[in-house]
Amino acid sequence: MTKLVIVESPAKAKTINTYLGKDYHVIASYGHIRDLPTKQGSVLPEQHFEMVWELNDRGKKQLKEIVSQLKSCDELLLATDPDREGEAISWHVTEELQRQKALKGKPVRRVVFNEITKSAIQKAIDNPRDVDKNLVSAYLARRALDYLMGFTLSPVLWRKLPGSRSAGRVQSVALRLISDREGEIEAFKAQEYWKILGSFFAKKDIETQLIEYKSKKLDRLDIANEAQATSIVTSLNGAEFRVQSIQTKQTKRNPFAPFITSTLQQDASRKFGFSASKTMQLAQQLYEGIDIDGKTVALITYMRTDSTNLSNDALTSIRDYVKDNFDKNYLPDQARQYKTKSKNAQEAHEAIRPVDPKISPKSIEAKVQRDLWRLYDLIWKRAVSSQMSSADIDQTRIDIEDTNKLSVFRATGSVITFDGFMALYNESSDDEDEEKSKLLPALQEGQAVECKAITPEQHFTLPPARYTEASLIKKLEELGIGRPSTYANIIKVLQDRSYVRLDKKRFFCEDRGRIVTAFLHNFFERYVEYDFTAQMETQLDDIADGNQKWDIILKTFWEKLQENVTATNALRITEVIDALNLDLATYLFPAVDGQADPRKCPECKDGILSLKLGKFGSFIGCSNYPTCNHTRKLSSNDTGSTEEGSDNAPSKLTESFEPKEIGQHPETHLPVFLKKGPYGFYIEMVDPEAPPIVVGKKKTKAKPKRASIPKTVAIDSVDLNMAVELLSLPRELGNHPETGWPITVNKGRFGPYIQYNDAFTSLPDSLSVYTVTLNEAVDILAKPKEKKTKKPAK
Template identity: 50%
Template sequence: MAKSLVIVESPAKAKTIKKYLGKDYEVLASYGHVRDLLPKEGAVDPEHDFAMKYQLIEKNEKHIDAIIKSLKKADNLYLATDPDREGEAIAWHLYEILKDRDVLNDKHVGRVAFNEITKSAVNDAVSHPRELSDDLIHAQLARRALDYLVGFNLSPLLWKKIRRGLSAGRVQSPALRLIVEREIEIENFKPKEYWSMDAEVEQDKQAFTAKLTYLQGKKVSQFTINNEKKAKEAEQTLSGAANGKLTVHKVEKKQRKRNPAAPFTTSTVQQEASRKLGFTARKTMSVAQQLYEGIDLGGETVGLITYMRTDSVNLADEALTEIRQFIQDKYGADNLPKEPRQFKTKSKNAQEAHEAIRPTSVLHEPAQIKKHLSKDQFRLYELIWKRTVACQMIHATMDTVAVDLAAGSPDNLFRANGSTVVKPGFMALYLESEDDSKKDKDDKDRILPPMKEGDVVELLKILPEQHFTEPPPRYSEASLVKALEEYGIGRPSTYASIISTLQQREYVEMDKKRFIPTDVGRIVNKFLTEHFPQYVDYEFTAHMEDDLDAIARGEKDWVPMMKDFWKPFHELVEEKDKSVDRKDVTHEQIDEKCPKCGGSLAIRLGRRGRFIGCNNYPECDYTRNVNEDANAEPEVIEGRKCPDCESDLIIRHGRYGKFIGCSGYPDCRYIEPLEKPENTGVQCPECKQGSMLKRKARSGKIFFSCERYPDCKYAVWNQPLNEACPQCGWPMLTLKTTKRRGTEKVCPQKECNYSEQVETEEEAEQE
């Protein structure tokens, strides 16, 4: 009979810890949060110090029952949830439920926290339990109450003033503002012309290019040469002065050092996994959770990385000792600095766990344990392992050279830059990626031929090239996470859920892995920034995070902080509910008259996005797409007539996009799709007569159905494959991709569970 009961969040974690603690301990999982606020208004009561009303999460009731049953046989209870605020809150909720059920009695209750799931760390933590932290609990209560009050007051207002089903959040709204403001910046961007002037040069039969830095005694900036006329004049001046030769005016040689990046935090691992592996923030955290909770390495279950929700870049002393010994043994003592590297946390309120994300043991080399890991687990573990080892290796040493080349006189100078890696150091193992990096025209990594002052080199040609400035790029997941961290919006552990919420609410879309705001997202952001500017302000959001951190440190009381927030916020919501007219939010008046009735037109928000409509609706039903020219003649389909009435067929615009329709509408209502569905070449497995066609549903979602519809109504959501199921013999398989399992061949028959992992071309390229 177990003397002690240990509670963790997940069954995988429970399984691993049970093996470490032995027969005197029972380890059960709560399966995450066990209770939450009532899902209706009034769950947080501002009139009574923000008292909260909770209910048990229905799906976890059976797990609570199992915990109670086991606890009755135990002497000690250890709450071993994650070592952060969220974990502390889960432990507190568990404690409160068990206290209410009157099953604690005289049992000893301890809070256990460990940063890594290894035998020594777990046993040490259980040997030194502590009490629940009121400060951490209050910080989490305040965060939950804030999010609840903002959501339950702003969201209904959005329903009234824009449309049903929308939501606003304390951190999601500033994140949406970032994306919308970047899009507006791109749309308003006006390109400026500029010209670069490079010289193609040869020395000792080695060609290289040099960039113009001085022209007739004046330093050349980006817009010194800003049109073709100036470019031609500069080319003539330089060609005449050089006369086919350039003289080496100055040679500068330096040696520079490049230091490795700090070990991973939650934010940086999400950014780097996005850049290097193509992972979403949610996928990164999901795979990291698996590595943290434990992997079976051939009979032994081991947590491979430390806790993955952290702002810290610190490494434990025992980890540093092991890493340094490993570097010395594996890469040689000359790749080991004299002292361990120490990194400073950029976040001013670094909290959560007290270590960076690192391997629990650097001796678990990725190549050696690859066979025990899934493809995604291996790729992320290898990234974390390399970054951790590299951060404790010696710096990279580079020899750089800058050569100034004069055309006739030192008044006209070109500069060539080059460098060579003398000692790669950490770069031999790992190099950090950058967002939106552009090709460096100076090409500093090239090797230049030997040159000294006074040498004369051959000028092959002058290369003037026209350029235009470019707008800032749209946010990728990596750059958005970086911006959220820089502005102090949310916490690293919430970035993945922020991004998911924006996508689920259809406030943003992804195009080429970049965020684009939808029409709904723009209008929601416009409403919030105009009427609630202080609550979507970046500084306000960051200040709120500072207050929550101060509560977690015991420096502030959470109830007065909530009161300071609630009164002005609630008054503003009530005032806007009365004063803001829905049409002012969803209608944008334009200087144009309705061609049908002469009334005024406005850009309005419909179910499928923005459109131009008459303000006299419903008396006048005139509408058109926002980008459609009102005076443009309809596009006639050449060589075809309506099969019903012989009138011209034209391209028309509807709520679901463009289609072919009869010009005789409304007398003739003939329509057909603009584009014929793509034939997949796979025979329908049900009727065996038609082929499976790729179609688009009204919702915009792609599906595949038999070309003989409506005679044959067979359809599937996933791409058909011309392969029979090896398990049940069904004539067709489908290709299914999910975030959790990747891409698989699956049988579309519900009663058959056949699946087979496959690698897509994109995954192969990433690999």
């Protein structure tokens, strides 16, 4: 009995083929074979939300192949990924086969596995099921919601806010988070405060901070100015000091749960500077299988999950590894179980873990591409350490007082007495400001100590930090917005729409993003509320669980959205501008020293400054136009397409720019330089030991690796991570699954492109040259090129 197995990607098909016998044929669908066309009328609310699906070019080709293969097979097995998207792909394939009457009564079964191993695949085949209609309904509801929101709100934005790109159910809420943070930073007023530091000596130096003065415990802002700080220091001049108290306690630090999608994205961002999309691209390869010693090996379990659960088999294999490779006190008596912290967790998967913990990162380091190895090393260490013993830490606190009992200074220190899981793994944080472990001297209460110096130190309170990719994903997860499979795409869309920019690993909200958020907040407030979006996710979960009807939820959503849109139809542009002027007042019209009204025109003196919506973007103009022609950019954050912005601005670098080293390349360990040439700035990496190039009888020095810096990039923002990314081009994605010919991507005069078989194909704006995958490239190459029509002769 011959069985046809359908999976998403050729890489996954290749790996599974190595485990199944001659009675199985495995082919790839290359993701979704059909989708909703990006035009009006793809979802029909008046017809019970019927959806009009359209086969894509690659889908047509793959469906034809599936139909052909199915003729010689007795059964169809749908082995797509074990989540809603995977269920949807299986459903789409089944629907199309039924529409084309290609099944001819042959059984269709769904098989799911969380890891690509022979035993897991065989177990799935032995326990098939039907396509889960509830999961499919949840998928349909999500697609319809996103489509209706986008195709209803976006036209309103285009009419009322020229220059705006789009609005979306989840992307607009994520944008609001970044925009609101900008507002918090603008509204922030720094406060001065002072610390009093004491440097003492008893056997060794002891660094302390004043915590109590004249019997009053000091809060951070209690010493408000230099005069107060100086007065305290003066009062302690010549004082003698002794140990008031010593407190020592032992604490335990427990291991972290194995990774889920969001925590993997966060830690990879903090440790390696990986974007969320790059992390998922690498994880996909580790899941589907990579070549090791001529064999295709899947290294990790499925990477889109919000479950921290580990199977009993996984727990056993990890604990066996710890038992065999560490002292016995590193293995706790019982396996650790973790409860997921994410709101609305719904995926019934395991956590992300190595398929086989015996495949240690060290054993494959020389056989795997560096970034793949680094991500596997991170996943492996997190999973294995999650089943190790807690670390033991001794924490010590010493309070030192002067003999007149005016002041108390405190020193704290901690020492790891047993490292436990920390022998393998420790989590990073975005703003690591933890006091380093330090050993304090053994002292006794009442013991005299020498005062070396008492020093006042000025500080100012800091505004809230802008979001990094890691902290934004963490916040989205806490609020219950989005799902494991959507975080990377949410971030990508915001950047592609030029609503936000990532500068030195922090998100800055662009003018366009601030204005769109303010518009939605004023006129479509319900749809950018955090609770509303989280409630929608809960309802989608209820549909997946079979507790809600998807069409009823859509009907309620659509009716209220229609009411809201109808209410804005009569809005005049002047009303929109008045609302935005008020909402964004501190942003658009910052206070100016010596000027009572920041909205007063500085040129004509009696006009009022206001937001203006122009054909080429927004700006500030005077109400007395055309009598007064005063205009300015919206803000200092503006990075729009200006003359400065098109020449690596805003940089303080001058024409006499000196080359500078910005770090060592993580793979080659060669120095990477930022340089300036006659055509602009570029990155250069030189290998002094590179063999010379031989042409005929002549030997020439090997050329250094160089990469131009895009003119839209501010030179001040170029760091090592960006340089490494630029130097990675051209990227070889792999060989075409049908011809075996190599596929590469690169950037050229006319933008990013795919090179295959001596032909060049433009890369769509929706994909990045640095993260596009082999599957996506193959899909693009399968589409027919648009023919340029010749203009008629005059």
